[in-house]
Amino acid sequence: MNALVPLLVIIPLVGAAITLILGRYRRVQIAISVTALVAVTATAAVLLADVDRTGVPAVVEVGAWPPPFGIVLVVDRLAAIMVVVSALMLLGVLVFAVGQGIADRDRDTPVSIFHPTYLILAGGLFDAFIAGDLFNMYVGFEMLLAASYVLLTLGGTGSRIRAGVTYVVVSLVSSLLFLGAIALIYGATGTVTMALLSDRIRELPLDVQVILCAALLIGFAVKAAVFPLSFWLPDSYPTAPAPVTAVFAGLLTKVGVYAIIRTDKLLFFDVPLTVPLLIIGGLTMLVGILGALAQADVKRLLSFTLVSHIGYMIFGVAIGTELATGATIYYIVHHITVQTALFLVVGLIERVGRSTSITRLGGLLKKAPYVAILFFIGALNLGGIPPFSGFLGKIGLFEAGAASPSPLVYVLIGAGVITSLLTLYALMRVWNMAFWRPKEDVEGYESPLIESLQESPESTDGTAIGVATAVGTSKLMVGATTGLIALTLCLTVFAGPLFDLAQRAAGNVATPETYVDSVFPGGVPDSLSGGDAR
Template identity: 90%
Template sequence: MSSALVPLLVLLPLIGAAVTLILGRYPRLQIVISVSALTLVTAAAAVLLAVVDHSGEPVVVRVGGWEPPFGIVLVVDRLSAIMVVVSALMLLGVLVFAVGQGIADRDRDTPVSIFHPTYLILSAGLFDAFIAGDLFNMYVGFEMLLAASYVLLTLGGTGSRIRAGVTYVVVSLVSSLLFLGAIALIYGATGTVTMALLSERIRALPLDVQMILCVALLIGFAVKAAVFPLSFWLPDSYPTAPAPVTAVFAGLLTKVGVYAIIRTDRLLFFDVPLMVPLLIVGGLTMLIGILGALAQADVKRLLSFTLVSHIGYMIFGVAIGTELAMGATIYYIVHHIAVQTALFLVVGLIERVGGSTSITRLGGLLKKAPFVAALFFIGALNLGGIPPFSGFLGKVGLFEAGAQSPSPLVYALLAAGAITSLLTLYALMRVWNMAFWRPKAEVEGYESPLIESLQESPETTNGTATGVATATRNSALMTGATTGLIAITVALTVFAGPLFGLTQRAAVNVVTPEVYVESVFPGGTP
C-alpha cells in the first residue's frame, strides 16, 4: 500500500502542472489545483515517513515492473522522506504567500498562467531528486527543477532579473554538464548508475579511481549547493527574483545539492578519504560567506551570503561522517530550510511595507509594522543560533560530533563555526537596528510624512537599494503564510527531542548503506 504513494510524490505535481497550464485563463482554478497537489504530496510524504520510520526499511518502487539495474527504481528511506516532507511544507507555505501577493498586486508583476505550472514542475523535480534510486534519474530531477527555476527567476522580465537569470543559467548548465560527465565516468567504470549496485561495485575499484569519480561528482554537487569557492553566483542571482521565488531558491535548491553530497558520499564513496578537504572547504564556506554578509546593505543580499555561510556547517557534518554528525547535519538542514525560507518571506513583507530592502533607506518599521518586526526578530535569533532555538541546537549537535573526532583541524572548524554564528547574529541585529529600531526621521534623505504618504502606491516594484522608495500593504494571506513558516521554525525547537531522534535514526541508515542495498536487491546484488 505505501509503495503506491511513492510515484505520487512526482506524478501529482506533474499532473497538476499539466492541468494548470491548460487552465491558464482560470487563475482561481489554477490556485485550487496547485494548493491541492502540494497538500496531497505533503500528506503522502508524511505517511511514507511514518511507514519507513516504523519499519526501519526503505520503501522501494520498481517503475514499470522492471528490475534494477535495468529499470528505474525509486527509494524512500528516512532521509529522503524527511527531505520531501519538509520541502513540501515549505513549497505549500510559499505558494500561499505567492497567491496572497498576486491577489494584493492583481498579478501585475507575475503572470499567473506561467507561475503555477512552472512552480509545480520545480516541485516535481525536487521530489524526484530526493527519491531517485539511480544517478541518472537524480540528474533528471535536477534538470526539471533547474529548467523551472530559469523561468521563475526571470518572471516579470525586468533587466536585473534577466541579467541574474543569464548568470544562473550559465552556472547551472556548467554544473549539469559536470554532473552528467561524472555519471558517464561512473558508468564507464562500473557499468551501472543504480546507486545500490554502485555501492558495491565502486568499492571494488582502485582507490585512486574511486577518488577521481568522487571528486567529479562532488564538484557538480558543490556548484548546486553553493559551496565555496563555487558559490560566487548565488548572491547575485537570488535577490533579484520575486520574494516567493527567492524564498524557495534560498530554502530548497541549495539543499538538493547538499542532499546529493550526503547520499553519494556515504552510499557510494564510503572508503574515499575526503575528511580533510571537506573540513577546509566547509570552514572557508562559513567564514567567506559571513564576511560577505557583513559588507551588505541590502537585506536580500545579506541573507544570500548567510545562506552560503551556513552551507559550511552542513559540509562540516558530512566531513565528520559519524552517526552523531550525520544526525545533527540532517537536523540542521531541516532547520535551515525552514528558517531561510521564512526569513526571505519576511523580507518580502518588509520590502512592501518599507518600499525597499536596503537598510540605508529603511527605518521606523517597528512602529509601522510591529508584527513583521516580531517575525523577523524570531527568525533572526533562530538563524543566529541563540538558545533555545533550533539553530542553536543544531550547532550544538554538530559541535559535539566534532569534539568526539578531535584533531587540530576539527578544533579550528569548531572555532570558525562559533565565530560564524556570532557574526550571523551581529549582521541580522544590524538589520534589526537599522530597519526596525531606528526612527524613520534618522534615515538619510527622510521626507515628511505627507510626501511619504503620497509616494505610497499599489504599483509596487521590487525595491532595491537605489530605487525610489514606494510602499504597499501586505495581504492577510501573505502575513499568514509567513507566520505559519515562522511557527514551523519554532516547532523545530519545541519538538527538538523527537526530531533529533528521527534524524539520528535516519543517520544510522545513511552511514550503514547495507540496509539501502538490501532493500533494492533483496536477493543480493547481480
Template identity: 50%
Template sequence: MISVLAPLPVLLPLLGAAGTLLVGRHPRTQRTVSLLVLVTVLAVSLLLLWQADAQGATAVSVGGWPVPLGIVLVVDRLSALMLVVASTVALGVLVFAVGQGSADGSEQSPLSIFHPTFLVLIAGVSNAFLAGDLFNLYVGFEILLMASYVLLTLGGSAPRVRAGVTYVIVSLTSSLIFLAAIGLVYAATGTVTMAQLATRLAELPAGTQLLLQSMLLIAFCIKAAVFPLSAWLPDSYPTAPAPVTAVFAGLLTKVGVYAIIRTQTLLFPGGGLDDVLMWAGLATMLIGILGAVAQTDIRRLLSFTLVSHIGYMVFGIALGTAAGLAGAVFYVAHHIAIQTTLFLVAGLVERQGGSTSMDRLGGLATRSPLLAVLFFVPAMNLAGIPPLSGFIGKLGLLQAGIADGSPLALTVVAGGVVTSLLTLLAVARVWTRAFWRPPTQEPAADTAAAAAGDAATAGDGDGVPALVGAGGPAGDGHRTPRQAARRAAWRRHHEVATAGSADPAPRAGAVRALRPLPGVMAAATAAMVAVTVGLTVVAGALYGYTDRAAEDLLDRAPYITAVFGDPVPAEEGE
C-alpha cells in the first residue's frame, strides 16, 4: 500500500493547484478543492505514519526506474511525522484564510493565485520531507521557495515587496550554495542518492568530507535561520498577511532543520562539526531571545522567538545521541504547531485591536476573553510551563545535554534554561501590555504615523486592513459592494469612537473599539490551540515514537535497506 500512498502528499497538492487555477473565477469551488486536497493529504499522512511505525522505513521508486537512476521517495518514522504535522498546520491555516476572506467580504472577488500557490508550497514541503536524494531535496526546496516568494508579496505594499526582495536574495544565496554542494558531492562520489552516499562519503579523505559537510550545513542553516545566518527572518516574516506568516513560521524553517537532521545522521555520522553546531545552537538561543525581549511589536517578537527556539533543535542534533535526536524531533513537531498558532493569534489581535504594537494595545483580556485564552495557552506552551509539551521537549533536550556531560553541552544546557526564562518574560510582556493592562490611548502625535504604518502593512490606504482572504488580499482594485459596505461600516464605527475630537486623533482616555472576532477565524485558531494541547495529552506516546525514530536515524541500516534491500550497497550504481 505504501508504494501507492507515498507520492500522494506531493502529487495531490500539485493536482489541486492545477484544479484551483482552472476554477479561478469560482472562489467557492477553489476553497472547496483546496480544503478537500489538504484533508486528503492529512489522511494519507496519518496512514503513512502508522505504516512507518509498524513496518519500518519503505522506499518507492517513482516511475519504476531503478535506484539510483530514478527518483526515490523514502517514508520512515521521521519523514512520516513531519508530513502529519505539516499537513495539520497547513489545513488549519487554510481554514483561517478562508474565514478571513469571508469576514472581509472578498470571497466574491479574490486574488485567484492564493490557493494554487498555497498548495504548491505544501507540495514542495512534502517533497522535501520524502526526498531520497539530494537533488530531489533541492527541487523540494525550490518548489516551496518559489511559492513563498508569491505569498510573501501578496497585496503589493512597499513593506511586503521590500521584505520579499530580502527573502529572495537570501533564499537564492542558500540555494546556490546547496546546488554547488550537490555538484561537488556528485563529482566526488558519482551519486546523489542519500542511501548510497551513506557508504561512499566515508571513503573520501577527511578534508573532502569536511568541505562537503560544511557547504551543506551552511545552506541548510540559512534556510533554518540558525545564527549568524538568521538576520533575514525577523524583517521578512512579519510583513506578510497573517495566514502566510503563520505557515512560513511553522513550516519553512523546519524544512531546513529536517535537512540538517537527515544529512548529519545519514551522510556525516562521525560528528566532525558537532561542536560548531553546538556553539551555533547556543548563540541562536540567546541572540534570538534577547532580540525578542527588546521588541514592542508582537509579530516581530514572535519572529525572534522563532529564531531562538531553532537553537534547541540544533542543540539536540549536535549532541548526536539517541536522547538528543529524540528531543530534537519532538521539539520540531511541537514548535511547528505552537509557532503557527501564535502567529494566527497575532493576526486576530491585529484584526481586533487595529495593530500588533504593544504600545497601542490594552485591555484585550477583558474586552475579548476568547482571544486572551487563545493567546495564553500557546504562549505558556512556548515558554515551557509544566506540564505542556514545550516543557516536555525542553526537559528531554536538557536531560540529554546533562547526560552528555561535556563542558560545552552543560554550557548549552545553562543557555537553554536562560532562554526558557527569557521566553517566559517576553510572552509575559505581551500578556501584561496587550491583554492585562487597562485599554490605552495611542498618543495624538503618533496617530498619523501609526495609521500610515497600518495602511502600509495592510496594503490599503483607508485604514481598513486588507488581509488575505478566500483567495488572497482584497485590495482597492477588487472591492465588491459587500466589501465596500463593510468598509463603510468600519469607518462609521471609527467615527463614532472618535466623535467630538478636534483632530483625527482620538481623545485622551478614549478606548479603541474592537472589531468583531470572525467565527471561522476564531474556530480555526481554537482548533490549532487544541492541537497544541493535544500534543501534551499524547506526549508520552509521541516521545516514544521519536525515540524509535532517533534509533533508526543513528542506525542508518533501516533507511539504506529500504532503498536498496542491502545495508551495504557499496558497488550499486557504478
C-alpha cells in the first residue's frame, strides 16, 4: 500500500501537465481533470481503509533517500481523512464548474487555464497533508497558494484584481513567516523532518520551544484565518467565481488548521498553549459571527461565518485531549463539506436572482423551490440544529470541554452556544429576505414583463431541477450542489462510525510514538538523536 502514497500528488500534477498541453480541447481537459480527481479519491480511500485497519501510517521515502536526508511522505488516519474529504470536495466543485462553463459558454473563464491550475492546487493541497517534513509542507502550501492566485483573479474584473492583490500580499507575508519559522527550527535542531523533530524539540529549553511554536502558529494562523489575522478573508473570497470561492472557503483555511493540529500534537506537546488558544478561539468565534450579522451580501456573510467556525476548531485544539481532538477532526470534516456546499448554493442563488445582496433578492422560494430546499438544509446544518452534523460536532466539542473543567473552558462553551445561535439567526435572515419575502416587497421591484425583457434568451437554460426560470444554470450545477448537500446529510446518518474513525485518528495524533516509529521503524538512530544537534 505504501506505493500508493506518492500517487496522491503525482496524479493531479501529471493531470495538470496534460491539461495544459491540451488547452484547446475543452472536453478532453474536463475528462482528464475528472479522471484525475476520481483516481485520487479512490487511492485515498484505499489508503484510509488500510491505515485504519492496521493502525500503522503508510510511509514512503522519496527517491529511496532515508530521512532526515530525503523527503518522506506519511499517510496516517488524519492525513488520509483530510485527503479523502478534500478530493471529494474538489471533484464536486469541478463538476459544478464544468456545468457553469457550459451554461456560460465559457465566456468568463479561460478554461485552458482553469483546469491545470485547479489540479495544481489539488496537488499542493494533498502534498501539504501528507508531508513528513516542514519544508515539504511549505512547498505544498506554496503550490496551492500560487494556483489560488490565478483562480482568484479569473475573469480579470477590477474587483477580483483588487481582492487578488490583498490576498497575494497576505499570503506572501504568511509564507515568509512560515519559512522564517522553519529556519529557526532548523537552526535550533538541525532538521526539518517532523518525526525527528518530535524527539529533538523536547530536549530544547522550554522558552525556546515556546518561541519556535509561536513562530509556526502565527504563520498557520494567517492561513487558517484565526482572529486577529483573519481580516483579509471576507474581502478576498466573495469576489471570486462561485466554484473558486467554494474551494477556498471549504479547504484552504482547513490546511492551516490541519498544520496547527499536526505540529501542536507531534512537535510541541510540552508547550503550554491552552489559555492563549482558548482566548483566541473564543474571539475568533464571536468577532466572526458579529461581522456576519452586519452583512447584506450572502457571500460576505458566509465568509464571516467561516471565520467564526474556525474558532470552534481552535477551541478543540486548545483543550488538547484525545476526545477533543477527535471531535475537532469530525468538525473539520463537517465544516469543509457544509461550507463548500453552501457556497455552491449561493452560486445558484446568484444566477437565479442575479444578485447576492439580500436587499435585492426576494421571491426565490416560488421561483426556485429546489434551491430554497438546498439552502435551508445547509443553513440548518451550519447553524447546529439537531440532528445535523453541525449539532453533533459542537456537542462533541462541548463534551470534551466539560471533561476538562476550567472557568475559561466554560466561558468558551457559552461563546460557542451563542455563536451557533447567531449563525442560525444570520442564515435564517437570508432565508427570510431572499426566499420567503415576496418579490414585490423588494425595493426597486420591476414588473415581470420588464424583468423578462431584461433576461437574455440564450442564457436561460431551464433544464435545472426546480429552477426552470433560472438564468444560466445547468443540470450539472444543480446536481453537484445536491450531491454535496447529500454528503452533509451522510455525516449525520453515519455520525457514529465517523466519530469512531475520528477518535482513532485522534489516538494516532495523541501518541507521536506511532508516527515516529513508522518513519524510523528501528527507532531513531543514535547518530540522529540526542542533544548534539542543538
